[in-house]
Amino acid sequence: MKMTPTRRVTLAATAVFLLSLSGSVTAIHAIDRLQANxxxxxxxxxxxxxxxxxxxxxxxxxxxxxxxxxAVQYFGQQHHNDSGDFRLLxxxxxxxTELDPQLLPAYQxxxxxxxxxxxxxxxxxxxxxxxxxxxxxxxxxxxxxxxxLGFIYYTELNDYAKAxxxxxxxxxxxxxxxxxxxxxxxMAQHAGEFDTARMLWFTTYQSTKDARIRQNAVEHLLAxxxxxxxxRLEQVIQKxxxxxxxxxxxxxxxxxxxxxxxxPADPKGHAYRLMPDGRIEVEDPKKIYFITKGLPPGxxxxxxxxxxxxxxx
Amino acid sequence: MxxxxxxxxxxxxxxxxxxxxxxxxxxxRPLRLTIEEGEVFGFLGPNGAGKTTTLKxxxxxxxxxxxxxxxxxxDMDDPRVKAQIGFLPEQPYFYDHLTxxxxxxxxxQLSGIPSKERSARVEQMLARVGLSDSAGIQLRxxxxxxxxxxxxxxxxxxxxxxxxxxxxxxxxxxxxRREVRDLIQQLRQEGKTVFFSTHILSDAESLCDRVAVIHxxxxxxxxxxxxxxxxxxxxxxxxFYANAQQVPTALTALGAESRFGGGNMVNSVLPxxxxxAALDVLRREHMKLISLTPVRRSLEEYYIQxxxxxxxxxxxxxxxxxxxxxxxxxxxxxxxxxxxx
Amino acid sequence: MNSNVTGARIGYIAxxxxxxxxxxxxxxxxxxxxxxxxxxxxxxxxxxxxxxxxVVVNLGLTAVSLFGVVIAIFIGIGLVSKExxxxxLYTVLSRPVRRWEFVVGKFFGLTGTLVVxxxxxxxxxxxxxxxxxxxxEPMDVWVLAALYFIVLQFFIVCALALFFSSFSTPLMSAIxxxxxxVIGNLSEDLRGFARVTSGLGGAVATAIAYMxxxxxxxxxxxxxxxxxxxxxxxxxxxxxxxxxxxAMAISGAVLIFQRRNxx
Numbered sequence: 001m002k003m004t005p006t007r008r009v010t011l012a013a014t015a016v017f018l019l020s021l022s023g024s025v026t027a028i029h030a031i032d033r034l035q036a037n038x039x040x041x042x043x044x045x046x047x048x049x050x051x052x053x054x055x056x057x058x059x060x061x062x063x064x065x066x067x068x069x070x071a072v073q074y075f076g077q078q079h080h081n082d083s084g085d086f087r088l089l090x091x092x093x094x095x096x097t098e099l100d101p102q103l104l105p106a107y108q109x110x111x112x113x114x115x116x117x118x119x120x121x122x123x124x125x126x127x128x129x130x131x132x133x134x135x136x137x138x139x140x141x142x143x144x145x146x147x148x149l150g151f152i153y154y155t156e157l158n159d160y161a162k163a164x165x166x167x168x169x170x171x172x173x174x175x176x177x178x179x180x181x182x183x184x185x186x187m188a189q190h191a192g193e194f195d196t197a198r199m200l201w202f203t204t205y206q207s208t209k210d211a212r213i214r215q216n217a218v219e220h221l222l223a224x225x226x227x228x229x230x231x232r233l234e235q236v237i238q239k240x241x242x243x244x245x246x247x248x249x250x251x252x253x254x255x256x257x258x259x260x261x262x263x264p265a266d267p268k269g270h271a272y273r274l275m276p277d278g279r280i281e282v283e284d285p286k287k288i289y290f291i292t293k294g295l296p297p298g299x300x301x302x303x304x305x306x307x308x309x310x311x312x313x
Numbered sequence: 314m315x316x317x318x319x320x321x322x323x324x325x326x327x328x329x330x331x332x333x334x335x336x337x338x339x340x341x342r343p344l345r346l347t348i349e350e351g352e353v354f355g356f357l358g359p360n361g362a363g364k365t366t367t368l369k370x371x372x373x374x375x376x377x378x379x380x381x382x383x384x385x386x387x388d389m390d391d392p393r394v395k396a397q398i399g400f401l402p403e404q405p406y407f408y409d410h411l412t413x414x415x416x417x418x419x420x421x422q423l424s425g426i427p428s429k430e431r432s433a434r435v436e437q438m439l440a441r442v443g444l445s446d447s448a449g450i451q452l453r454x455x456x457x458x459x460x461x462x463x464x465x466x467x468x469x470x471x472x473x474x475x476x477x478x479x480x481x482x483x484x485x486x487x488x489x490r491r492e493v494r495d496l497i498q499q500l501r502q503e504g505k506t507v508f509f510s511t512h513i514l515s516d517a518e519s520l521c522d523r524v525a526v527i528h529x530x531x532x533x534x535x536x537x538x539x540x541x542x543x544x545x546x547x548x549x550x551x552x553f554y555a556n557a558q559q560v561p562t563a564l565t566a567l568g569a570e571s572r573f574g575g576g577n578m579v580n581s582v583l584p585x586x587x588x589x590a591a592l593d594v595l596r597r598e599h600m601k602l603i604s605l606t607p608v609r610r611s612l613e614e615y616y617i618q619x620x621x622x623x624x625x626x627x628x629x630x631x632x633x634x635x636x637x638x639x640x641x642x643x644x645x646x647x648x649x650x651x652x653x654x
Numbered sequence: 655m656n657s658n659v660t661g662a663r664i665g666y667i668a669x670x671x672x673x674x675x676x677x678x679x680x681x682x683x684x685x686x687x688x689x690x691x692x693x694x695x696x697x698x699x700x701x702x703x704x705x706x707x708x709v710v711v712n713l714g715l716t717a718v719s720l721f722g723v724v725i726a727i728f729i730g731i732g733l734v735s736k737e738x739x740x741x742x743l744y745t746v747l748s749r750p751v752r753r754w755e756f757v758v759g760k761f762f763g764l765t766g767t768l769v770v771x772x773x774x775x776x777x778x779x780x781x782x783x784x785x786x787x788x789x790x791e792p793m794d795v796w797v798l799a800a801l802y803f804i805v806l807q808f809f810i811v812c813a814l815a816l817f818f819s820s821f822s823t824p825l826m827s828a829i830x831x832x833x834x835x836v837i838g839n840l841s842e843d844l845r846g847f848a849r850v851t852s853g854l855g856g857a858v859a860t861a862i863a864y865m866x867x868x869x870x871x872x873x874x875x876x877x878x879x880x881x882x883x884x885x886x887x888x889x890x891x892x893x894x895x896x897x898x899x900x901a902m903a904i905s906g907a908v909l910i911f912q913r914r915n916x917x
Contacts, residue, residue, distance in 0.1 A: 005392055006912060009754050013908040020902040025864050027895035031871045032845070034887055066843050073846045328915070372748045375915040392750060400748035406740035408670070410677035422666040423749045425659060451677075467745055477748075 064100030071096055071106070075113060076212075086122035090114060093131060101138035104145070105210060107131060111148035112204070112213050115156040120216075125156040143180065144207055146170025150183065154200060160187045179203045194228045223290035225267045230280045230293040233264060237278050247278045266294075316386040318475050318506035319348040323380035324370055340366045342531045343380060348508055348523075350474075353501050355521035355538075356510040357616060363530040364510035365403060368479050372400055385475060396425065399468035403479040405460060409453035413444050413463050416452060417470055424471035438466040443492065458489040465496060469505075476500060478509035482516050494520060518542065518612040526619040533619040541615045548608040549588050551581045554601040563594045582608060663751055664759040671763025672770075675729055680767060683721050684774050690717055695782040706786035711797055711879040714779035719804045719875070721775065722768050723835060726808050729767070730815025731827035733760045738916055747916075754908040761816055761904055768808045776801050793881035799889060800878040806896035810867045811835060813903035820907040821914065838867035867899055 071092035078086055093110045097103060113121045114128035129152055135145045150166035153159045164187030171180035179199050186196045198221060205217035236259045240248050248254045251263045251274055265271045270283040272294070282294040323343040330338045341363045348354045358364050369375045371382055373390055382389040385397055407416055417435040426434060439448045442462040452460065461484065468476055481497075482490045490513075497520050500507050511517055517524055518538060525535040552574075555561070560571045560579055567590055569583035583591055585607065595602055691714055698709045737743035746756060779801075783794060814834055818827035837844065841863065848859035872892055874884055
């Protein structure tokens with residue numbers, strides 16, 4: 001085929017187009033990697049929502065959505081980097097909800113991840129409470145916000161009276177969850193019981209679609225199961241000791257005495273370990289998060305690692 | 314054998330029109346035409362006939378649906394062609410904020426005229442089109458006629474062998490038209506080939522060696538102007554002074570159609586065969602003969618004939634439309650001058 | 655074909671574009687800019703304490719950016735269509751000028767205009783800084799980096815405007831270019847969205863996220879207003895990115911313009 005001048009230009013321009021396209025994508029990746037690791041991006045320059053509101057030229061809904069995405073991204077990224085530094089989560093959520101006070105997922109996210117101690121959250125129960133109360137002021141009909149409020153009082157502040165009050169008020173709202181009145185009732189007498197906590201996390205699981213919040217609830221439910229198992233097993237060991245005068249050397253001893261059937265295992269299928277001093281330990285303390293029992297003496301409760309994130313490469 | 318200046322080989326163009334660009338509209342039917350070197354060639358046709366489309370195809374501004382052309386012996390999309398041709402588009406405006414001198418200098422740069430020669434050449438061209446005095450004025454203050462002259466200057470600036478002019482006389486006053494005619498004559502004398510489109514037939518008749526008539530995208534006829542207008546009519550025109558306000562009956566008997574000019578002057582047209590008999594009549598009556606000329610067919614007649622039969626009506630419409638346009642142009646020019654000065 | 659000649663022609667077209675823009679009073683925007691900035695500097699000097707520098711840098715650089723983008727769009731979209739309307743393109747292309755040379759020359763002419771314009775605006779920003787702060791500080795160097803990034807943004811906007819005007823009407827080109835400018839400023843968030851979306855939607859979102867211009871990283875105005883440094887590697891990457899993206903848009907414009915029938 002004859003190589004006309006036009007064809008030559010077309011070929012050259014196509015080559016330049018494709019090369020510069022791939023080059024620019026590479027450059028964006030390089031920039032993103034650089035920005036993700038640099039301090040400046042962590043600073044949130046525009047914290048005044050009033051200014052932001054004006055700058056958005058009335059498109060506050062869109063801007064709120066953008067900030068909401070940024071909040072989630074920020075949390076994911078910091079979690080991914082295991083930095084435990086979530087300083088910007090609170091202002092990001094604040095800006096988000098001030099731009100769009102009806103953005104309920106933001107409140108839920110705040111209740112779940114602002115209050116818990118690092119590295120699982122920002123460790124700011126006060127900020128979490130303020131955010132939730134701001135949400136209630138703007139959305140008085142949403143039972144979930146009362147649930148969030150009770151949740152924070154219960155899990156982080158252990159203020160069961162205030163938690164009961166929040167659950168009770170939430171249970172009176174339209175469309176409320178069946179567990180709300182029960183939770184309210186249990187706060188008074190059975191606040192420290194496993195069933196109460198289980199019900200709470202189950203409600204959390206039920207009332208959201210956010211994968212991160214659900215995963216968090218599942219981990220807590222598993223941990224509750226382990227804590228409850230170990231509490232029961234240790235009670236059995238005490239009984240065994242009272243009857244026989246010595247500690248069992250294996251689960252077989254206890255089974256033969258008729259206290260249990262089979263070898264007890266954690267919810268992930270790993271057998272519990274009976275220690276010589278009569279304590280119970282989980283097989284691998286790093287595999288089940290948030291447990292308070294079954295740990296080697298002096299060990300910190302394990303925290304979940306960052307959830308798998310699409311790589312930035 | 315000399316190479317033809319332009320060899321158009323079945324050049325064809327259709328556009329896709331309509332919202333989905335699916336309906337083809339034929340702008341130029343396959344056109345085959347050869348223009349010899351050194352010719353002044355007129356491309357005639359009513360507005361929308363396909364004249365500008367042909368020129369744009371040759372300039373590489375639009376791409377042919379089929380066919381090709383050779384210019385000065387080279388393929389039409391050969392970049393070397395461009396160095397040897399000049400082009401004046403229809404009703405050019407140019408860059409408003411440049412002066413005539415700057416504009417020509419810019420075009421000289423693009424044409425690759427070496428900087429040593431450039432300014433001399435620019436001045437020469439400005440003088441040639443009579444713009445030396447206004448060379449430092451920005452083009453937005455120029456009248457239409459002046460712009461047309463700038464356009465001509467840029468078309469011949471780089472001394473091209475072949476010049477394409479699209480409607481070079483349109484929108485010009487009689488003086489301007491005369492100047493353009495003179496310029497084309499000069500180009501002919503310099504041995505250049507000139508290919509120009511026009512709808513002003515008298516210009517074509519007085520300038521062209523050959524003309525082609527195109528209508529509705531179709532070539533209707535090509536020929537030498539001398540042949541097209543040669544005395545194939547077989548009639549002569551006699552002009553003489555009659556003795557009184559009366560045409561001699563003997564003359565009328567020869568089949569003459571006569572009318573009075575000023576005073577006793579008479580114009581009579583009669584068959585060529587009766588020429589001698591008519592002269593005898595005049596001599597007998599002692600009337601003074603002023604002239605005797607064979608009646609030639611005008612280019613206009615040829616043109617009309619090529620467009621016939623159905624299109625006569627259409628041409629009249631277009632003529633009136635054209636007049637309307639020219640009026641508008643004049644008005645525009647008047648307001649332009651009013652604001653500009 | 656001699657490449658020197660090609661380069662010279664591109665240069666001539668670029669210079670002519672620049673001259674047209676300047677004579678068309680494009681630089682008059684500098685007057686508005688100067689008024690805005692001096693007014694702000696005086697006001698800020700009187701009412702705000704400790705944040706004069708912040709306000710002047712923020713306002714000055716934002717104005718430089720917006721003025722430039724508006725100029726880039728409004729000249730850029732007319733570059734090709736105006737030449738067709740006035741038939742000047744016909745007289746240019748009937749000379750030994752290739753269509754791609756015309757496009758590239760126009761691009762350099764327009765960016766040249768903006769660089770000159772930005773130079774004067776930058777001068778204004780620094781004058782205002784001296785006026786409110788009474789001295790230069792080492793961190794003012796980063797203002798230069800921010801200005802450099804703004805010029806890189808102009809390259810991209812010019813290339814986009816030229817790209818759209820190679821096949822579309824001026825109005826549509828203006829709308830497209832401005833829309834891409836806005837979207838481009840949110841490109842980081844767009845890539846964030848794309849990352850959390852999966853399946854076909856995710857693939858489409860990713861493709862779009864990488865095709866739109868990435869202005870987020872080119873905007874460091876607030877950062878330098880607070881006196882934070884701009885990392886050297888960011889300057890390097892941003893330069894590479896802006897040049898590559900412009901090259902992409904320009905080659906796209908060439909590909910389209912190369913085949914266009916100039917009716």
